[in-house]
Amino acid sequence: MHATVIVELKPSVLDPQGKAIQHSISTxxxxxxxxxxxxxxxxxxxxxxxxxxxxxxxxxxxICERLLANTVIEKFSYSIDD
Amino acid sequence: MHATVIVELKPSVLDPQGKAIQHSISTxxxxxxxxxxxxxxxxxxxxxxxxxxxxxxxxxxxICERLLANTVIEKFSYSIDD
Structure with missing residues (x-):
């Protein structure tokens, strides 16, 4: 059985890594x-x-709440495939 | 228009970060x-x-090949939503 977990910054949280990538793409x-x-x-x-x-x-x-995500600034989602 | 890109290590490449997380989950x-x-x-x-x-x-x-992924050790996939 396989699970896929996605952890992302909440929309209200600034993402400097994303901004740097956006700038590099433009460059x-x-x-x-x-x-x-x-x-x-x-x-x-x-x-x-x-x-x-x-x-x-x-x-x-x-596992997401205690280890993979910092729920103060991040949200998580998951899917499970059999 | 939104695109989602996933970059993962190729299956043959060791993933020490993943192993550390697996160990932490067990702990x-x-x-x-x-x-x-x-x-x-x-x-x-x-x-x-x-x-x-x-x-x-x-x-x-x-963009994936030149910036987001190191195609020597990583593979990428993407999806586009309108």
């Missing part, structure tokens, strides 16, 4: 890029322990 | 996580310049 000669926001992605392989889907999602949310 | 008491791979995600806002879709995709691939 390379590409026009029309209005904004860039950088985030993180995690591909997690989960053992098939026979737990119900709700329990797996609960654990995954806890 | 937190969560069992059953067999592997973690870390990647990057970019949300790009594109101006509506009236260019054909193929041209936008061509430019996006060039």
């Amino acid at each position: 390379l000669g590409f026009e029309g890029v209005e904004d860039v926001r950088a985030g993180k992605l995690f591909r997690i392989t989960l053992a098939d322990t026979g737990q119900p889907r709700e329990e797996i999602e609960r654990q995954l949310r806890q | 937190l008491g969560f069992e059953g996580v067999e592997d973690v791979r870390a990647g990057k995600l970019f949300r790009i806002t594109l101006a509506d310049t009236g260019q054909p879709r193929e041209e936008i995709e061509r430019q996006l691939r060039q």
Whole structure:
């Protein structure tokens, strides 16, 4: 079972890394890029322990809240594929 | 118009960051996580310049190859939403 977690800065939080990338894209000669926001992605392989889907999602949310995301400034989303 | 670019290490490349995260998840008491791979995600806002879709995709691939990804060790994928 595979889970994909995306962690991104909240929209209200400034993203200097994204701004630097946007500037670099413009320097390379590409026009029309209005904004860039950088985030993180995690591909997690989960053992098939026979737990119900709700329990797996609960654990995954806890992993996000306690380890992968700083929920003060970041939001997270996830998807689970069987 | 919005594009989402995902940059990940190629499967054959070791991912020490992912391994460290996997170890931390285990230390937190969560069992059953067999592997973690870390990647990057970019949300790009594109101006509506009236260019054909193929041209936008061509430019996006060039941005990935020249700036966002190190194609020696990383692979990239993208999606475009109108």
